[in-house]
Amino acid sequence: MYTRLTDHEQRLRRQVQHAESLVVCLARKEARLRNQEAAWEGERRVWIKRLQGANVADTNTGPVDTIRDLERTLALQTNAHAHVETQLAEVRAQSATADSAWRTQVRELELKLDSVSREHDKAMARLEEAHAMALQDAALQVRQAQKDQAKQDVYIRQLERQLKRLQDSAVAQEKDELQALGRQLEKRYV
Helix, strand or coil: CHHHHHHHHHHHHHHHHHHHHHHHHHHHHHHHHHHHHHHHHHHHHHHHHHHHHCCHHHCCCCHHHHHHHHHHHHHHHHHHHHHHHHHHHHHHHHHHHHHHHHHHHHHHHHHHHHHHHHHHHHHHHHHHHHHHHHHHHHHHHHHHHHHHHHHHHHHHHHHHHHHHHHHHHHHHHHHHHHHHHHHHHHHHHC
């Protein structure tokens, strides 16, 4: 019984540890996405500054081509940023769902653990009560056996005294009979 409780508790602990490791993994992924988002944001700002401060005279292409290239690059960066934000939102939603599921599972496991613990405590209390009752019964049996032994000892001593009296009486009677027989023989021969 106790082995099953211990196995169950170990299984619950392993599930809790697994859930905790999933939460840590999701937190790491979220941190990586935040870092990536920050990097994209930094890159976007650099491109915006370049666009705002671009010197058309420094480029070999025409100003229209430069502006188109910069707009295209900015659009790509903006799309990439939006895509990363979408992914981040999805990961956050997954993380929230996993976190909620984990918390629910942890609550369920804690409730199960509490229930098993209460059952274990009740079983231990019943076992201790049964053990105490068995000890009391054994003590009563020992006391009764000691009383019975004492009574038997008294009875044996009484029987020994009676036997001694009977033996003494038999010896005295035999002695009396021998003396009487001896007197009869003396009277006959005298």
